[in-house]
Amino acid sequence: MHVVVNAATSVDGKLSNRRREQVRISGEEDFARVHRVRAANDAVLVGVGTVLADDPHLTVDDESLRANRRADGRPPNPARVVADSRGRTPTDARILDDAAATYVLVSDAAPERRIDALESAGATVVVAGDERVSLPEAFRSLESRGVASVMVEGGGEVIFSLFEAGMVDELSVYVGSLVLGGRDAPTLADGEGFTDDGTALSLREVERLDDGVLLSYDVVRE
Numbered sequence: 514m515h516v517v518v519n520a521a522t523s524v525d526g527k528l529s530n531r532r533r534e535q536v537r538i539s540g541e542e543d544f545a546r547v548h549r550v551r552a553a554n555d556a557v558l559v560g561v562g563t564v565l566a567d568d569p570h571l572t573v574d575d576e577s578l579r580a581n582r583r584a585d586g587r588p589p590n591p592a593r594v595v596a597d598s599r600g601r602t603p604t605d606a607r608i609l610d611d612a613a614a615t616y617v618l619v620s621d622a623a624p625e626r627r628i629d630a631l632e633s634a635g636a637t638v639v640v641a642g643d644e645r646v647s648l649p650e651a652f653r654s655l656e657s658r659g660v661a662s663v664m665v666e667g668g669g670e671v672i673f674s675l676f677e678a679g680m681v682d683e684l685s686v687y688v689g690s691l692v693l694g695g696r697d698a699p700t701l702a703d704g705e706g707f708t709d710d711g712t713a714l715s716l717r718e719v720e721r722l723d724d725g726v727l728l729s730y731d732v733v734r735e
């Protein structure tokens with residue numbers, strides 16, 4: 514699976530404010546790029562923390578991008594994927610509408626009634642892991658269903674897990690010109706954090722977009 518992480522942060526590295534409310538960090542140019550990256554991938558993934566905070570749709574807004582996908586024999590929108598160990602995704606979440614296929618990755622800890630409710634709402638539920646979703650196992654299952662590339666939009670818990678598991682190939686961070694602050698505000702990579710030197714990145718490109726900077730990296734493979 515090719516894994517591209519894309520997120521927007523404040524200058525102090527926060528994904529949103531201390532209330533974990535959605536903050537519009539990207540400007541129009543960056544959001545247009547985000548939709549091009551969505552369109553280039555087979556699936557777009559977020560954690561359930563992001564679903565509960567933002568209720569995202571995760572589709573491609575630009576009709577010409579959807580038309581290009583159709584012309585390539587692909588569905589107009591990439592599949593939507595939620596990492597959701599206990600099946601907490603609300604059944605009226607926007608990602609469960611019929612605009613695209615939706616996979617909910619759960620663990621063995623997800624109650625059967627939540628799995629039934631999500632399937633009734635149209636999701637394909639993939640069970641992987643004991644207490645928490647095993648992302649390597651879940652991604653193998655997605656690959657067997659034809660998903661060869663995934664764009665991960667966040668949040669910080671899921672992004673850290675992917676770095677920890679050595680599963681990230683590329684990282685793009687849009688740094689908006691604002692400071693959000695807050696020791697409890699989510700950052701690009703939260704979780705437990707590394708105790709060694711962390712994941713090494715190789716800077717590929719720096720680009721000014723809107724009033725911010727897009728930083729594009731490849732993950733250094735040892």
Ligand SMILES: NC(=O)C1=CN([C@@H]2O[C@H](COP(=O)(O)OP(=O)(O)OC[C@H]3O[C@@H](n4cnc5c(N)ncnc54)[C@H](O)[C@@H]3O)[C@@H](O)[C@H]2O)C=CC1
Nearest residue numbers: 520521528529533560561562563646667668669670671674
């Ligand atoms: N500025 C940006 O680009 C973005 C900002 N956000 C913001 O991030 C915040 C949400 O981020 P987080 O609270 O970090 O939640 P998250 O979206 O990373 O979801 C974390 C949850 O995912 C589930 N999960 C299942 N398997 C997991 C695994 N293997 N590893 C980690 N988590 C796993 C757990 O229930 C965990 O609590 C919101 O405030 C949202 O607005 C989210 C996406 C992009």
Ligand SMILES: Nc1nc(O)c(N)c(N[C@@H]2O[C@H](COP(=O)(O)O)[C@@H](O)[C@H]2O)n1
Nearest residue numbers: 521536537538539567569570571572666
């Ligand atoms: N790239 C980017 N810039 C920002 O400023 C953001 N707040 C986000 N948030 C992510 O986009 C999702 C919303 O997607 P829809 O517009 O509903 O399709 C949100 O859930 C975050 O993952 N991203």
